[in-house]
Amino acid sequence: MPDITKLIHNYLRHDKKFPHVWCPGCGNGIVLGSLIRAIDNIGLSKDDVVLVSGIGCSGRMPVYVDFNTLHTTHGRALTFATGIKLANPKLNVIVVMGDGDATAIGGNHFIHAARRNIDLTAIIINNNIYGMTGGQYSPTTPYGKRATTAPYNNIEHSFKIAELAICAGAVFVGRGTVYHTRLLDELIEKAILKKGFGVVEIVSHCPVQYGKLNKLGTAVDMMKWQKDNAIRVEKAKKMTKDELEGKIVIGILADKELPIYQDEYEKIWEKAGAKKIAQEGK
Amino acid sequence: MKAKLLQGNEAIVEGALAAGCRFFAGYPITPSTEIAEGLALRLPQVGGVFIQMEDELASMGAIIGASLAGAKSMTATSGPGFSLMQENIGFASEAEIPCVVVNIMRGGPSTGLPTSPSQGDVMQSRWGTHGDHPIIVLSPSTVMECFHITVKAFNFSEKYRTPVIILGDEVIAHMREKVELPNPEGLEIIDRIKPTMPPEWYIPYENNARGVPAMASFGSGYRYHVTGLIHDVRGFPTSRPDEIEPFMHRLIQKIEKNLKDIQIVDPFMVEDAEITIVAYGCVARSAKRAVIDARKRGIKAGLLRLVTLWPFPRVYVEKVAEQSKVIIVPEMNMGQISREVKRVNEGRSRVITLNKVDSNIITPQEVFKKIREVL
Ligand SMILES: Cc1ncc(C[n+]2csc(CCOP(=O)(O)OP(=O)(O)O)c2C)c(N)n1
Ligand code: SF4
Numbered sequence: 001m002p003d004i005t006k007l008i009h010n011y012l013r014h015d016k017k018f019p020h021v022w023c024p025g026c027g028n029g030i031v032l033g034s035l036i037r038a039i040d041n042i043g044l045s046k047d048d049v050v051l052v053s054g055i056g057c058s059g060r061m062p063v064y065v066d067f068n069t070l071h072t073t074h075g076r077a078l079t080f081a082t083g084i085k086l087a088n089p090k091l092n093v094i095v096v097m098g099d100g101d102a103t104a105i106g107g108n109h110f111i112h113a114a115r116r117n118i119d120l121t122a123i124i125i126n127n128n129i130y131g132m133t134g135g136q137y138s139p140t141t142p143y144g145k146r147a148t149t150a151p152y153n154n155i156e157h158s159f160k161i162a163e164l165a166i167c168a169g170a171v172f173v174g175r176g177t178v179y180h181t182r183l184l185d186e187l188i189e190k191a192i193l194k195k196g197f198g199v200v201e202i203v204s205h206c207p208v209q210y211g212k213l214n215k216l217g218t219a220v221d222m223m224k225w226q227k228d229n230a231i232r233v234e235k236a237k238k239m240t241k242d243e244l245e246g247k248i249v250i251g252i253l254a255d256k257e258l259p260i261y262q263d264e265y266e267k268i269w270e271k272a273g274a275k276k277i278a279q280e281g282k
Numbered sequence: 283m284k285a286k287l288l289q290g291n292e293a294i295v296e297g298a299l300a301a302g303c304r305f306f307a308g309y310p311i312t313p314s315t316e317i318a319e320g321l322a323l324r325l326p327q328v329g330g331v332f333i334q335m336e337d338e339l340a341s342m343g344a345i346i347g348a349s350l351a352g353a354k355s356m357t358a359t360s361g362p363g364f365s366l367m368q369e370n371i372g373f374a375s376e377a378e379i380p381c382v383v384v385n386i387m388r389g390g391p392s393t394g395l396p397t398s399p400s401q402g403d404v405m406q407s408r409w410g411t412h413g414d415h416p417i418i419v420l421s422p423s424t425v426m427e428c429f430h431i432t433v434k435a436f437n438f439s440e441k442y443r444t445p446v447i448i449l450g451d452e453v454i455a456h457m458r459e460k461v462e463l464p465n466p467e468g469l470e471i472i473d474r475i476k477p478t479m480p481p482e483w484y485i486p487y488e489n490n491a492r493g494v495p496a497m498a499s500f501g502s503g504y505r506y507h508v509t510g511l512i513h514d515v516r517g518f519p520t521s522r523p524d525e526i527e528p529f530m531h532r533l534i535q536k537i538e539k540n541l542k543d544i545q546i547v548d549p550f551m552v553e554d555a556e557i558t559i560v561a562y563g564c565v566a567r568s569a570k571r572a573v574i575d576a577r578k579r580g581i582k583a584g585l586l587r588l589v590t591l592w593p594f595p596r597v598y599v600e601k602v603a604e605q606s607k608v609i610i611v612p613e614m615n616m617g618q619i620s621r622e623v624k625r626v627n628e629g630r631s632r633v634i635t636l637n638k639v640d641s642n643i644i645t646p647q648e649v650f651k652k653i654r655e656v657l
Pocket of ligand 2: 021022023025026027028057058127131132205206207208209
């Protein structure tokens with residue numbers, strides 16, 4: 001049996017009615033593939049993985065996979081994940097969000113989760129648009145581009161998600177694209193393995209909304225754009241600011257050590273004289 | 283028994299710990315802050331976790347997450363923060379995640395009167411989140427009751443898999459009274475029912491005789507899906523009318539079928555009362571005093587104190603409506619529970635309102651004056 005079939009059998013929910021909700025050509029499925037390979041490669045037990053999402057096309061990811069899965073409210077996925085992780089630290093909690101989910105409505109939670117350094121993995125699928133609601137501009141829609149709520153053009157300036165995460169204190173930050181899947185597998189794997197708040201920004205494409213509104217061609221054309229405009233971080237270091245204009249820097253952008261929240265909290269337990277460190281009943 | 287001088291907020295802290303609360307997430311706001319401060323100190327002593335979140339939306343999300351991972355969890359807030367929690371309260375209601383939300387009411391609307399008492403959130407506690415949904419709301423009148431109601435709130439939330447709201451007011455929250463904390467062994471503590479069947483048999487939202495499905499904790503070997511979308515019995519989103527309707531009905535029915543258990547009232551001299559006061563929270567204390575004074579003067583007055591505000595204790599109110607000539611509803615709002623009393627009364631009795639929104643508590647004298655007026 002080919003490896004991919006084994007992965008499908010092992011990780012996709014056989015009792016969930018397919019087909020999935022995503023449009024043909026969407027980048028979300030590629031991200032799911034990468035995520036599954038990363039988890040499989042690490043060898044995590046499915047019982048110990050929690051996949052949490054917010055609302056959006058990206059938010060529909062958890063329902064298809066055979067983990068503990070939670071589809072929360074728009075922008076709040078990281079807050080639910082925080083509760084899960086602190087109540088049961090042995091769980092690997094992975095959070096999938098869209099760019100709007102993570103940096104518009106959930107922007108506050110995102111920077112605070114990064115600052116707190118709870119041992120979570122945040123995966124942000126950046127397709128530069130609100131996909132699910134039909135193509136409104138998001139905090140990552142580039143200046144000058146079109147959206148249904150920017151019918152003339154977008155006059156706001158966009159966030160750089162990975163850089164935002166670094167500034168907010170995330171200990172591991174990577175950026176990849178759905179074109180560079182091997183790098184993506186690696187980034188997701190590292191982010192999961194990292195003790196602390198790990199972030200992977202994934203530059204993806206939404207051919208149906210963003211692509212169409214901005215005449216960027218088919219899904220294949222948009223992935224080709226990713227291929228042509230992505231620069232490895234190692235190479236980018238040797239380039240000037242002007243040369244990097246309009247490019248996407250991919251790779252590991254930050255990797256540092258900081259005590260995680262859970263370890264700090266154990267010291268609080270000690271100070272408080274906790275009778276039992278571990279909570280019973282789990 | 284340990285006798286202590288506590289304020290209402292501190293009694294809520296002790297009640298939560300006694301009930302088995304091991305996770306609190308919150309954001310400071312007067313007049314509820316002492317609950318967060320108390321649990322920041324006390325939870326680590328019992329191996330629990332306290333976290334101060336970035337806002338109330340986050341607090342509500344975090345307690346739902348913790349509950350899904352198996353911990354009894356709680357948050358506490360006041361008006362503005364309660365408004366922010368509404369969307370996720372709806373999530374907990376829809377996905378049937380047990381949790382307790384304390385809302386110590388202060389004067390509203392908006393920032394309102396941060397340090398003044400009010401009872402202005404009665405309707406919001408019932409209908410604050412969108413859509414038809416079940417909710418249980420309890421209202422304490424004494425510091426001792428703050429303790430017991432908190433235990434009750436956890437028990438109800440675990441038993442019925444629903445968020446339970448403790449609707450306190452600034453007076454009870456900050457007032458100090460002597461309380462005797464019961465020994466933990468003597469308390470009835472209810473824990474959610476967890477599945478015992480093999481994981482492959484587990485159908486997470488399957489109906490049963492209780493109408494409340496067994497709830498597996500994340501990480502316990504039962505992998506399933508939880509969503510705020512209307513879902514089928516497996517937890518997967520559905521748009522099939524034949525799956526939506528049974529789900530909605532079960533959600534409402536699990537509460538409606540258990541009103542006897544959930545609806546708590548505290549009647550005082552109502553047996554022969556011709557004038558019955560229906561009150562709750564701090565105002566019920568003034569009302570009780572007024573009833574005692576009225577009885578001394580030979581007036582047949584009584585008090586039906588509501589402990590459960592929602593689901594509205596209809597049968598108890600109907601009974602007093604049947605026998606009383608007049609019902610007086612004193613409230614520190616423009617008339618919220620009184621609307622419900624009038625609706626249930628259906629012309630049986632005369633319903634008189636006594637409303638006050640000037641930031642002061644309704645006094646026994648004011649209630650007594652009203653009794654004299656309606657005589
Ligand atoms: C509180 C709230 N506001 C608005 C919405 C409507 N809504 C659903 S998805 C979405 C945007 C999703 O965009 P993004 O997060 O970028 O994810 P994508 O769909 O592109 O994957 C919005 C605005 C909602 N569900 N909840
Ligand atoms: S609308 Fe865009 S993001 Fe959503 S599924 Fe379709 S292609 Fe993907």
